[in-house]
Amino acid sequence: MSLVQIERGSHEARAHDAHTLDPRTASPFPAAAKIDLRDTQLRRNVARATDTIQRKRAALVEEKTDWQALRDAGAAIRREALTNLDRYLLEFEERFQAAGGTVHWAANASEANRIVLGILREHEASEVIKIKSMTTAEIGLNDFLARHDVAAYETDLAELILQLGDDQPSHIVVPALHKNRQQVREIFARTMGLPDLTDDPEALTAAARRYLREKFLRVKTAICGGNFLIAETGGLAIVESEGNGRMCLTLPETLIAIVGIEKVIPRFADLEVLLQTLPRSATGERMNPYNSIWSGVVPGDGPKNMHVVLLDNGRTRVLRDAIGRQTLQCIRCGACQNACPVYRQTGGHAYGSVYAGPIGAILTPQLEDMRYAQSLPYASSLCGACYEVCPVKINIPEVLVHLRARVVDRGRRKLASLFDQERAGMMMMAAVFANRSRYEAAQRLARTAQRAVRHGDAWYHWLPGMAGRWTETRDLAPLPQQTFREWWQQRGQP
């Protein structure tokens, strides 16, 4: 699909659900973004939240004199994990099972969902408490469980806001950042039956604490994701702030973790790097309030049944692409979202994926084998802010450009593309650029044509036909009266 076709697709946006986060049915980014950009409340909320995190992050990165060394180490650790992924996963599996846990492998989302349901049925569980997990959002676990009569209760404050408000996450770390306190108050007052609730964040948090404490003490099964799997120790690491994670991983009898295969790290001590860069990047804290690390079943302490579901769901496809595979280094800090000038305007929903922002723009289309979310690699100005803040040095602009090429290559295979204007234009450009005399002739021709239609050297604000796509959002400088080569020849010998 060419850029032109993507834009054309936007006219059919109404046939899509503007706010689904399923990349297979979501509107193309430009269409969804146009709708969200009209929501001034959303834009204020997103700007406020991303500004705050960015400011805190910047101060803490500034004070860390070894920040670049930590980024280098973190990137190398994550690359090493991917280079030997099969070995580290097997090592994790062996150690985790030796510690009394069970490891399952899921090739895709539906298999992961079925595995989880099977474990729940085995324990006759009709309700579960959940730690925030992007991976369970990716596989649509909550909806799947609801269809099979299992109630899933989100326990992270932001996820609770979204669940009670029948809303979708818009950020990896702060998924309800698009809601302000008045909106949260309205949701809690309505769904918790608290008409006198105020919109003071402290009161709202206290309401959530009371609402959830009963569930923590009652529900015997929990579901979580995982920030890291540790091959060396068969360990699982959960990074969090509120303590809902610790509740879910110590109080229930059964705990099921659904973790992407790429989340493994080789050694326990590798956390000494990633636990420095992740909290600073994610929430602008020197350290987040709670980190839990353990393996399998801890005797006399916590769940007696511990399961890990290792999820592929397209990740091995990403691994096949020499440039795209660095996407899997991601540790889900969300710093790229906060830094992205596009995300900061549109918020997360327009991306039509649980993974929004720059990381979503490269991860989602790859997970979908480039068949869906083809507009996302274009949802960027390639300014590079995402690369600069990435704690594991994923070169997101490089991957974005690479994926744009893959989108075009896919379109090229179709017969219809032979008649595509953009493609014809590109072929002509290629022919012109391939030969010096043709190139110089084209320059002279263009200058002559320019002289016919304009005077002076004002910038173009409007161009006809397909070239108008450029001037829709940017101005174009006119061709200069003389090229560099012409000037060089004219100035003669010094």
Place this chain on the structure above:
Amino acid sequence: MTPGGITSRDRVLERIRKANLRAAGPREAIPRNYDGAGSHRASVQGKDEVVGLFETRLHDYDARVIRVRRDEIAAKAAELLLAGNRRRIVVPDGSPMAWQADGPEWIRDHELSVDVLNGVDGVMTAATVGVAVSGSIALQHGAAEGRRVLTLLPDYQLCVIEVAQVVETLPEAFARLDPARPVTFFSGPSATADIEMARIKGVHGPRFLDVLLVED
């Protein structure tokens, strides 16, 4: 199990191997040039500065830090607890008797139920290591640190940590941890910033933390 007896485990591992044969880069060493790593394990700052920084960071989290001598632990602990009107205090099964003075009602953890833990006024534990740079304390849940849930349900924690257990950086702390045991790092009280990025203390974990810093 898919038809033909090929499991998803086989299938995923096979895909990984094929992908890596095709696209993996060369092997590389991990550059560990960050503070506290490898031969730089020793603190760059003196011990007094490190402990001072630890104290400052804990204050940033609104924790109280009280420096005590070893023989003052019991008296100071009881004084703090009673001053805060905290009377029913859980201690791990292996908590030193020498830390318990008369006053509070000490409840030893012999598989206490969550309902009991949910109803007490606080918990007193030891610690494994403290990290000055981030004001973090790591528990490895040994005999005097207790089960993980002990330091989760009560709203108040009194943590006893020795000056010798405080290091400057996270890598130094990791060098002291036993990878085979569970670890819980806590850095200040439970908190959230999910509503308009306003930091709110005490969502689900303890809201109040006092630290007894034991000097030799």
